[in-house]
Amino acid sequence: MEKFQLKMKVNGRTVTVAVEPGLRLLDVLRDVLHLTGTKEGCGEGECGACSVILDGELVDSCLVLAPQAHGKEVVTIEGISREGELDALQRAFLTAGAVQCGYCTPGMILAAKALLSRNPNPGRQEIARGISGNLCRCTGYAKIVKAVELAAAELQQKEGAAGV
Amino acid sequence: MSETCVVGKSAPRVDGPAKVSGKSQYGADIDIPGALFLKVLRSKTPHGMVKRIDVAEALKIPGVVRVFTHADVPGENSYGIIVKDQPALTDQVRFRGDALALVAAETEEAAKQALEVIKVEIEELPPLYDVWSAMAEKAQAIHAKGNILTVSRVKKGDAAAALRTAAVVVSRRYTTQRVEHSYIETEAGVAYMDNGILVIKAGTQNPHYDRRDVSRVLGLPMHKVRIIQAATGGGFGGKLDISVQCFLGLAALKLGRPVRMVYDRRESIAATGKRHPFLVEYTSAADREGKLLAVKAKIIGDTGAYASYGPATLNRAAVHATGPYEVPNVDIEALCVYTNNPFSGAMRGFGTPQMAFAAESQMDLLAQELELTPLEIRRRNVLRPGSLTATGQRLDHSVGISATLEAAWEKAGRVMPGLGGEVK
């Protein structure tokens, strides 16, 4: 079959690749663009390890066919830190001990990122709902929720400081 | 020396920054140009003898480089942590999911197609799905030495006599279910030859044991095998066993090319170890004051097709059968039994969670019989400094269970104010 000319913005950079249209966005990110921070856990939208942000919305990249992302903007875990400096969420995950095996961590951070972009000051229930599409088998979630709270507080404080 | 003491301090994880930025390389993330993809053909029947494997059609598929079967295993075709009973590629099927053939191909698609056209002839045997049929006198032996793999016993005092005279005796049968670990990372890895040394990078909890078994199965001396643990996305005991290691090693060694392999979720669930399902017949006896007098228990663990950590799990189950309580008379028997189910191995707790369910349920039932609160009966029986355990060990240092119990009760009162206090 004819390849699909896929053009999208990935972590701020425009990429154009010819792909088999049956490839999933996950496959393009991992196998074509070598962005292996996005993980595959279940391949059917249950675990959220492959979460990325697509045009501002959190999606499971295993449920998106590559052409569906055409013309859109993708943010992966590799696009979260700026110039090597960790993002507030990434730092908070480290501080709170929210990382153990680390396999769910990229998806979890992107879920938290999507949540905070919409709701900068979420309560615990809202955080739990925001990460409800992401499974972690190590931590028991308490420290992940704590990390999101920490990051939200830091961002709020910064915003407050900027507003002064 | 600036910072020699880390005890009591929160130390940052060394692998933390790489993990939060997506830079950690797990088995499936390792980029290895020119690597062949490996896929395993797994048995759809649970029990039988392999008569013939015809790979001719598979080899015709463009991109398929080689198909391996049991006949290609150069060393001892058996591995296992405690008992060497699991073949890398088998000629005798013992569970639905046993590995029959290994395909190496230029693409994952070609490898998958090859699996569809490999023809396997199996002379089927009646499957043994539960421990009772497996232990029946005329049951087909799943392994040469029979289906009862190990029997562990813990005996102290005279349980039979205590049961005859006790004021209260409670007997129940408990069953627990098979549990999948469901680590979010499925099994994956790569292998290549480096100056005559076989290098395997894979997600694992047990690189040293992997090395021993890979060298055994491939007939290589240990110093020709190197196992490097890739970042491992959860294990919980399930990645103590061999999964992809022997397949990767066999293909890299025989083909002299780098190879890679990733289980999908279905394969991960079908092919790897589980928590042992237990069947426990448990009898407890106490006096009028609720002091435990005796415990007699028979534990049967379904270890499935292969031993894995089964003998250790059942041993641990026997040792911990009485829970954190002091019991003067103990008679425990724990059997590790082969069946044609998926194999059971290590999973968080090694048989003690299963026994906690039984032992704690018994305590509640005894409390009910004696009209004591569940808390009070535990207070009267917890191990303390000076107690003698079921195995006869004198606990001569600190024992934390009493303080734990009180702290848990105190907290329970705080978070659930309506808990009802001590009054029954």
Added chain:
Amino acid sequence: MLNLSAYHQPKSLPEALALLGSSGRALRPLAGGTDLVPALTKGETEPLGLVDLSRIPELRGISRVDNQIRIGSLSTFGEIENSPLLLAVPLLREAAAAVGSPQIRSQGTIGGNIANASPAADTVTALAALDAVARLESAAGSRSVQVSELLCGVGQTKLLPGEVIKEILFQVPPQGSRSGFVKLGRRKALAIARMNLALVITFEAGRISRARVALGAVGPNPSRRPALELVLLGQEPSRTLIDEFAMAASKEVGQMLGTRPSVSYKREAVKGIARDLLQRLFFGAGQVVG
């Protein structure tokens, strides 16, 4: 990876309908893909090709004209959950919010939820209670069908080859209505409903003058239950009425499921979700709209 021999991304509805119309059933329409993509990758369905509907403006958007609401079939659950235009229909927002996970809600669509014809489709139960109509389009023309009439079994619809769901239309419930949706799942997120229930109750002078009750995951497709509506009609909200309704719901579920193994569980469980929802609509903070 799945092998597709064609992938089309039409930019207008006529273009999509022409493609689908000429292909028989060889081409399948692709909406959000949250059900179709994993089914394709697992080889559970093998179409020759896909027609990706995501670039068609006619299929998008939520609007209200007078009392009629129109939801483009490619509206995502997230869009529905958060649409201020849908404040008047809490049952539909609640149903959309109950679907899957944040990831599924930002990708999955209401049209897909209908076309997939799952017995447990959350938004379909709400749409049944709203007497919603689906407007279908094909190269041959258009027609309108009640959403509940469109479904005819597990995974089965009366959609003709080449036909797509363009939009969903329904009337805002009359003044004085309260509505809600409740789902029973094995866990809060990513659980397929074991059962779901949607209610619209209209009050006039303290009595229930109109009632719509729909149940999901009790039969092949979600559907309105007139027998349960009758229990509510003409009554004043009371604890006794809640109990009566719960018992009637239990009986209804028992009859619908017959000898199915799930019957003993669901007959009990429906009492709980019925009580929760009615309690909320009668005495809770459920808003009166209109």
